[in-house]
Amino acid sequence: MTGGAGMMDAADLRAVWLTLKLAGVVTLLLLLAATPIAWWLARTRSRLKTVVGAVVALPLVLPPTVLGFYLLVALGPHGPLGRLLAALGIGPLPFTFGGLVLASVLYSLPFAVQPLHNAFEAVGTRPLEVAATLRAGPWDRFWSVAVPLARPGFLAAAVLGFAHTIGEFGVVLMIGGNIEGSTRVVSVQIYDHVEALEYAQAHWLAAGMLAFSFAVLLLLYTFNPQPLRGRR
Amino acid sequence: MTAGLRARLRIGHPSGFVLDVDLDLPQHGITALFGHSGSGKTTILRAIAGLERAPGGYVALGDEVWQDDDRGVFVPVHRRALGYVFQEASLFEHLSVRANLEYGLKRVPAAERRFDVATVARLLGIGDLLARAAGQLSGGERQRVAIARALLVSPRLLLMDEPLAALDLRRKQEILPYLERLHDELAVPILYVSHAPDEVARLADHLVLLDAGRVVASGPLGATLARADLPPAFADDAGVVLDTVLAGHEPDDLSRLEFAGGALLVGRRKEAVGTRLRCRIHARDVSLALERPQGVSIVNLLPAETTAVVATDTPGHVLVQLHVGPTPVLARITERSRRELGIAPGRRVWVQVKGVALLG
Numbered sequence: 049m050t051g052g053a054g055m056m057d058a059a060d061l062r063a064v065w066l067t068l069k070l071a072g073v074v075t076l077l078l079l080l081a082a083t084p085i086a087w088w089l090a091r092t093r094s095r096l097k098t099v100v101g102a103v104v105a106l107p108l109v110l111p112p113t114v115l116g117f118y119l120l121v122a123l124g125p126h127g128p129l130g131r132l133l134a135a136l137g138i139g140p141l142p143f144t145f146g147g148l149v150l151a152s153v154l155y156s157l158p159f160a161v162q163p164l165h166n167a168f169e170a171v172g173t174r175p176l177e178v179a180a181t182l183r184a185g186p187w188d189r190f191w192s193v194a195v196p197l198a199r200p201g202f203l204a205a206a207v208l209g210f211a212h213t214i215g216e217f218g219v220v221l222m223i224g225g226n227i228e229g230s231t232r233v234v235s236v237q238i239y240d241h242v243e244a245l246e247y248a249q250a251h252w253l254a255a256g257m258l259a260f261s262f263a264v265l266l267l268l269y270t271f272n273p274q275p276l277r278g279r280r
Numbered sequence: 281m282t283a284g285l286r287a288r289l290r291i292g293h294p295s296g297f298v299l300d301v302d303l304d305l306p307q308h309g310i311t312a313l314f315g316h317s318g319s320g321k322t323t324i325l326r327a328i329a330g331l332e333r334a335p336g337g338y339v340a341l342g343d344e345v346w347q348d349d350d351r352g353v354f355v356p357v358h359r360r361a362l363g364y365v366f367q368e369a370s371l372f373e374h375l376s377v378r379a380n381l382e383y384g385l386k387r388v389p390a391a392e393r394r395f396d397v398a399t400v401a402r403l404l405g406i407g408d409l410l411a412r413a414a415g416q417l418s419g420g421e422r423q424r425v426a427i428a429r430a431l432l433v434s435p436r437l438l439l440m441d442e443p444l445a446a447l448d449l450r451r452k453q454e455i456l457p458y459l460e461r462l463h464d465e466l467a468v469p470i471l472y473v474s475h476a477p478d479e480v481a482r483l484a485d486h487l488v489l490l491d492a493g494r495v496v497a498s499g500p501l502g503a504t505l506a507r508a509d510l511p512p513a514f515a516d517d518a519g520v521v522l523d524t525v526l527a528g529h530e531p532d533d534l535s536r537l538e539f540a541g542g543a544l545l546v547g548r549r550k551e552a553v554g555t556r557l558r559c560r561i562h563a564r565d566v567s568l569a570l571e572r573p574q575g576v577s578i579v580n581l582l583p584a585e586t587t588a589v590v591a592t593d594t595p596g597h598v599l600v601q602l603h604v605g606p607t608p609v610l611a612r613i614t615e616r617s618r619r620e621l622g623i624a625p626g627r628r629v630w631v632q633v634k635g636v637a638l639l640g
Contacts, residue, residue, distance in 0.1 A: 174370050177331055180357040181364035182384030183433055188358075192383070196374040 056252050062229050063237035063253075070145070070233060071213040074152040078160040078209040079202065081153060086164030086201075087194075091173075105158045112155065116222025119151050123223070141223075148224040148231050155219045156212045160205040167201020168194065200271075207268045211261060283307065284469065285437060288338040289327045291320075299323050299334075299493040305486065307342065310463050310470045312480040312501070315490030321473040322367075324490075325439050328471070329364050330357040341437055358387075363430030363468075365440040369422035371414035377425055378410040384433035394434040403465065404428045404458050420451035424458060431468070438462075438470045444479060452479075459483055477517045481505070481560045482639040489514065506608035508588035508601035518592075518599055518610050519562040521639070526555045534579075537636075541605015542582045546636050558639045563599060565635040566611035570621055572630050580633035584609060586625055589618065602631060609633075 056064070089101055107115055122129040123141045130140060141147035171194055179189040195202070217235040224231030226240070234253055241250035284307035291299040299320040305311045313321045326332040328339055330346065333354075339347040341362075346355045363384075371380050381397050401407040404424045409417060417425065423443055430438060443459075444452045456479070462470065463483065474480050480487065480501075487504040489497040491511050497504050506520045524537035526549055535549040537557060544559070551557065573581060584602040592599050598618050600611045609631055613623075623629065 174366065174368075175372060177357075178364070178366065178370045178372070179383070180331070181329060181362065181433075182429065183358050183387035184383075185356075185358050188387075193372060197372075199374075 056249070059228060059232075060237060060249065060253060063232055063234050064256075066145075066229065066231075067214055067233040067235075070148060070152060071210045073149055074156060074213045075206055075210045077149065077153050078156055079206060082157060082160035082164050082205055082209075085157075086161050086168055086205075087190075089161070089165045090168035104161050107155045108158050112216065112218025113222055115155055116151065116219040119147075119154070119219075119223050123147060123150075143223075143225045143227060143231060145224075145230055148220060148233075151219045151223040152213045152216060155216060156209045159208040159212045163201045163204035163208065164198065165201075167198035167204075170201075171197045203271065204268060207264055211264045214257070215261065283342055285328070285471065286338065286340045287324070287328050289324060289334040290336060291323060291327065291332070291334045297493060301490070301493070301495050303488065303495065303498070305469075305471065305488070307469055308467075309485035310472050310483050311486040311488060312484035313471060313473045313488050313490060314475065314477070314480050314484075316475055318492075319490040320493040321475070321490055322441055325364075325441050325471065325473050329362055329439055330355065330360055331364075344436075361434070361436040363433055363435035363438040365423075365427050365430050365438070365443045367442045368446050369419070369426040371417075371422055371425060371429075373414050375414060376410070377406065377412050377414060377417070380414055380425060381410070381429050381432055384429055388433050392434055393432075395432055397432065400428045400431050403431075403461060418451070419447050420454045423447065423451075423455060427458070427462070431462075431466070435468060438468050440470060440472045442473050442475070444476070445474075456482065477519070478560075478637075478639075481519070481521045482558065503608075506601065506610060508590050508599060508610070518612065519560055519565075520607075520609055521558060521560050522607065524557050524559060526551055526553055526557055528553055539607055541603070541607045544633065544636055545579045546638060549638075560637045560639055561609060561633055562635065562637070563610035563612040565633060566609060567632045567634065568600065568602075568611055568613060568617070568621065568623065569630045569632060573632060576632065578632045578634060580636065582609075582631045582633070584629055584631045586623055586627040586629060588625055589623065602629065604631065 085100070085104060089097060120142055121127050123133070124130045125134065125140055133141065141150060175193050175197060176189050179193045184192060215235065217239070220231065220233055220236060226232050226236050234257060238250050238253045241247070241253070285303065285305040287301065287303040289299060289301050301324060313324060315321050323332060327334040327337060336349045337347050338349070344361070345353055346360050347353060372383065375383065378397070381401070385393065385397065398407070401410065404427060406421065406424050406428060409421060409425065414422070414425070427443065444455060447455070460483065462468070472483060484501045487497070487499065487501045488495055489504065489510060496511055497507055502521050502523065522539045524539045524544065527536045527538040527543065529535050529548055530545065533548040534545045535547070537544045537546060537559065546559070549557070582604045584604045586600060586602050587608070588601040590599050592612065596615050597612055598615050600613060600618070600623060602609050602611060611631065
């Protein structure tokens with residue numbers, strides 16, 4: 049939190065790097081987690097569908113502090129998940145990069161699931177049936193037909209997941225705290241600067257975030273005019 | 281050759297509709313599954329393909345059992361040696377025409393391939409389209425590509441679900457000759473679902489008539505169409521299909537088509553003498569007279585014997601089955617005429633044919 053009134057200092061750059069690393073890892077995990085959930089939601093006739101859909105969407109309406117609080121409790125040394133992880137030899141997650149990743153994945157999940165869900169629904173069952181009559185097995189059908197046809201959904205899910213992870217604050221603060229180089233991301237760093245009345249430095253980071261977010265959304269809307277819908 | 285397709289299917293829908301069929305179909309030629317919408321045609325096709333489950337069902341093609349629930353056999357769709365053409369072409373929009381064609385081809389072991397892209401593309405007239413994107417094709421072209429794609433998996437049975445229904449009349453006329461070529465040049469049996477009598481009359485060798493989920497008639501096309509005991513729902517489309525031979529041309533620009541028991545005159549044909557021609561005579565284009573008619577403009581007058589009279593769905597009308605020699609013909613006349621002329625089985629009459637539709 050030192051540094052002059054000029055550009056970014058080393059702590060700022062570490063925060064930027066950490067943020068990008070977090071968003072990258074989270075985006076990758078998001079796609080891995082959201083794809084099967086979205087596929088299931090798009091194709092199931094189970095009555096559980098509405099319940100699962102609602103649970104996935106919860107982070108859209110909950111204050112981040114609520115999600116962060118429960119994660120903190122669950123993952124803490126006395127929480128159920130914390131004990132389970134400890135038994136598996138995985139150290140306590142709160143206030144670590146790993147904890148931040150887990151919380152971010154949960155928090156950004158709806159932003160990845162929704163565009164994928166819509167994209168898979170837009171693909172429909174017919175192309176998959178056609179592929180089956182052309183000798184393609186279930187995995188083959190998924191990779192050779194569903195994924196290429198749902199590509200705009202994957203793009204939207206990745207971009208929204210990445211951007212949303214970069215933009216979060218409340219969950220990060222609850223579960224990650226504010227440890228430089230480990231959990232202090234850009235949004236927290238800006239908060240620190242403002243607290244310390246270092247407005248110039250806050251500006252550099254804040255304006256950077258603003259420009260980045262705008263660029264990302266511009267890109268998304270250019271290539272995929274309805275990112276929260278699927279194709280067609 | 282082994283036996284053809286055997287399918288025993290029973291599917292109950294929550295709506296109360298029950299499909300219950302037991303099909304034993306020939307291994308050769310085109311078998312048409314004909315019925316009005318809602319008669320269960322598409323469901324049968326989907327169940328044969330394995331796209332829909334018919335619990336307790338049995339499906340076998342020759343010696344290959346695809347489904348036998350009594351013995352726990354259910355071969356998934358992608359392991360059945362079938363081709364399927366859907367009502368809408370359903371091409372993969374993310375692929376080129378060539379990639380669409382090769383999608384199935386490359387998933388079939390090389391030793392089992394019987395066709396190559398060039399041959400099938402020539403057969404269906406799509407050789408010039410291979411480099412195009414699927415989205416750039418007209419409706420007729422799309423459907424031809426879909427047919428070619430299905431053929432390239434070297435199916436032992438080709439299932440076609442109303443492949444022409446989504447097309448306008450011109451596109452239909454564009455595709456029908458290609459379907460006839462499939463029939464004439466390839467040894468792939470085809471099960472063809474349709475609710476268009478003209479398509480069926482033109483293409484089919486065998487006919488299965490469906491009504492409300494049940495088979496009401498099944499057999500060779502000509503004999504099945506001429507049956508008088510079909511449900512009244514079919515009487516309005518009633519008509520017979522005759523396989524004739526072009527016997528010669530008259531000096532006044534008419535051609536003579538001979539069939540077992542008689543001959544018909546039609547406008548002069550371009551085909552060579554001896555060509556087999558299929559034609560259709562609608563029951564509504566046939567009228568009856570007790571004596572050989574004098575002073576009428578109709579040229580096709582044939583002596584016949586009445587064999588059956590049945591009711592139809594049309595108020596005041598009956599369907600009369602007659603035989604011209606061994607060949608059956610249907611006539612739709614009013615009940616009043618039937619009464620006044622005293623038409624009943626055994627009665628000899630003259631058949632006046634107002635219109636002969638040549639198919640193909």
